[in-house]
Amino acid sequence: MTKSFVFFFFSIVVVGWSQEKKSAVTTDDYFKILRETITGEKAYETTAFVSQYWRVVGNEGFNKSIFKVASELEAAGYVQETNATILDRFTYRIEKRSLQHPTWEPVSAEVSLVGSASPLLxxxxxxxMVYLNSASTPSNGVVGEVVYIKDLGALKNSPVRGKIIYTDANRVSEIYKEGVLNNGALGMFSYNNPGYLKPEINTTSIQFRSLPYHPNNKWAIALSYEAKETLKSAMDKGTVRAKVNVATKLYPSEELTLVADVRGSETPGERLVFSAHVQEPGANDNASGVGAQLEMAITTAKLIASDAIDAYRSISFLWGDEIISTNRYIVEDEERAKSIKWGISLDMVGENTSITGGTFLIEKMPDPSAIWTRGEDQHSEWGGRVLRLEDMKPHYLNDFMIHNFKNQGEFANWVVKTNPYEGGSDHMPFLKADIPGLLLWHFTDQFYHTDNDTMDKVSQETLRNVSTAALASALTLVNGDSYTATAIIDLMKDAATNRLAAEFLLSERAVKKGASSEEEQQIIKAWTDWYIKTIDSTRDMANPGNTAIVEKAILSARSIIEMQSDSFISELKRK
Structure with missing residues (x-):
């Protein structure tokens, strides 16, 4: 923790257990240890290994990535769960489940325009370039006339049997289904790269696309901006015929999920869960999350084994299929779900932002900034729907993590920002189950989901920063007690008063410009309620025999927040 975030009660010996603790006690302690231990090297090496494969659940690249991480865990002292004894604190298991549909992987592909000397792609x-779940063409390929289909309605007046559809429509899957599956087109070309990818600059980028699994699937090809422009130019001059040769593999397989556990020494039935998904073929998305999480798991075991730190609660590291594996981890075991106190998702955490254009972000649990997005709060280009008051998830995890990551940012001259809740990654299952959970990521990324998301866009230093701040935060939480709670309450009080002051100034300006005073008061009340409940949530860390100091700190902080809120609301009523 920072110097303002020190457990100021620690020097007071209240109960005997406080004298027995051998772990570090502040986030500053953990930062000091981890900054000397975490280098980002293992994270970077693992990212490079995983990123060489086109990964989808069950395919060879996905499975090799899982087994690679498992072998690294074992080398670091994690014992396969089936072979573990009661003395083994570090264990792992690979869960296997049958897949409903065959898995898929691309082998080779080439597209050329008949009469052209060089391939189009x-x-x-x-x-x-090849849509996930595409089937192979015959070994010598297929040749057909390319016809432009503007939208679904155009198919009614455009015979496509034996031809190749080209579309730049948004409803691509419907055009594929109607034109290829139902009306006999040979296959489909599509183009739809969003503006934030800067397609006119990154002219060769192709975002990966997918078809729903169907036993009668043919093939579909996604075009780069460069390929699209070449095709359009040719079509403007007359009839265009293209040759397409695609080789893919579809085969039965099983789904693998890797879970590594660090058993807590005092309260093993309570845990923090990190989650990083393996599928998606990019380096930053999400080989970087896989790599960062592995270095964190290895570092944790190393430091505990050497008695440098301890973990009183358990820590679990989960690698699997995005959202699906995390959701299953929660819903399949009711008792295990009850044990999860915090969930943290690592997704796109290794970016060299000078190249990608992205910024490191902490996507917050739903707070009022996801209802009233204004001031310094901004959605990413991913975007998010406007939430409601009943969607709010008040908890100290938001500001606690932001505080610690800002600490690392100042130390390492590293930019850390936040965004209101948007969803779309492994933090969603935690929140759905009312478990505090947030996302560590980067956006905007001009190479997001494209085949230019490669290792030259990954920064070892960023991996080091994310891993250090995430693990320092986790260790503080899993070793947290009543003193930790009081320190977090102090932090929440400061965060609340700063937020209310900022929101009041925004509301004051809004009223001067004609906004409703009543509506602006509602914003202040919403933030007040969110922070009051956030401070109340710190009770989950208090020791049963030492709750009085926590309750006293809660009452003091609430009084300050409510007094400030009442003052601001009174001012707005006079406007």
């Missing part, structure tokens, strides 16, 4: 340089 080839997988060797554009590995995202």
């Amino acid at each position: 080839k997988q060797a340089t554009n590995r995202n």
Whole structure:
């Protein structure tokens, strides 16, 4: 923790257990240890290994990534769960489940325009060109006339049997289903790269696309901006015929999920869960999350084994299929779900932002900034729907994590920002189950989901920063007690008063410009309620025999927040 975040009660010996603790006690302690231990090297090496594969659940690249991480865990002292004894604190298991549909992987592909001397696209340089779940063409390929289909309605007046559809429509899956599956087109070309990818600059980028699994699937090809422009230019001059050769594999397989556990020494039935998904073929998305989480797991075991730190509660590290594996981890075991106190998702955490254009972000649990997004709060280009008051998830995890990551940012000259809740990654299952959970990520990324999301866009230093701040925060929480709670309450009080002051100034300006005073008061009340409940949530860390100091700190902080809120609301009523 920072110097303002020190457990100021620690020097007072209240109960005997406080004298027995051998772990570090503040986040500053953990930062000091981890900054000397975490280098980002293992995270970077693992990211490079995983990123070489086009990964989807069950395919060879996905499975090799899981087994690679498992072998690294074992080398670091984690014992396979089936072989573990009661003395083994570090264990892992690989869960196996049958897949409903075959898995898929691309082998090779090439598209050329008949009469052209060079290919339009080839997988060797554009590995995202083939839609996931595409079938192979005959070994000698297919040749057909290319016809432009503007939208679904155009199919009614455009015979496509034996031809290749080209579309730049948004409802691509419907055009594929109607034109290819139902009306006999040979296959489909599509183009739809959003503006934040800067397609006119990154002209060879292709975002990966997918078809729903269907036993009669044919093939679909996603075009780069460069390929799209070449095709359109040719079509403007007359009839265009294209040759397409696609080789893919579809085969039965099983789904693998890797879970590593660090058993807590005092309260093993309570845990913090980190989650990083393996599927998606990019380096930053999400080989970087896989790598960062592995270095964190290895570092945790190393430091505990050497008695440098301890973990009183348990820590679990989960690698699997995005959202699905995390959701299953929660819903399949009711008792295990009750034990989860915090969930943290690592997704796109290794970016060299000078190249990608992205910023490191902490996506907050739902707070009023996801209802009233204004001031310094901004959604990413991903965007998010406007939430309601009943969607709020008040908890100290938001500001606690932001505080610690800002600490690392100041130390390492690293930019840390936040965004209101948007969803779309492994933090969603935690929140759905009313478990505090947030997302560590980067956005905007001009190479997001494209085949230019490669290792040259990954920064070892960023991986080091994320891993250090995430693990320092986790260790503080899993070793937390009543003193930790009082320190967090102090932090929440400061965060609340700063937020209310900022919101009041925004509301004051809004009223002067004609906004309703009553509506602006509602914003102040919403933030007040959120922070009051946030401070109340610190009770979950208090020791049963030492709750009085927590209750006293809660009452003091609430009084300050409510007094400030009442003052601001009174001012707005006079406007």
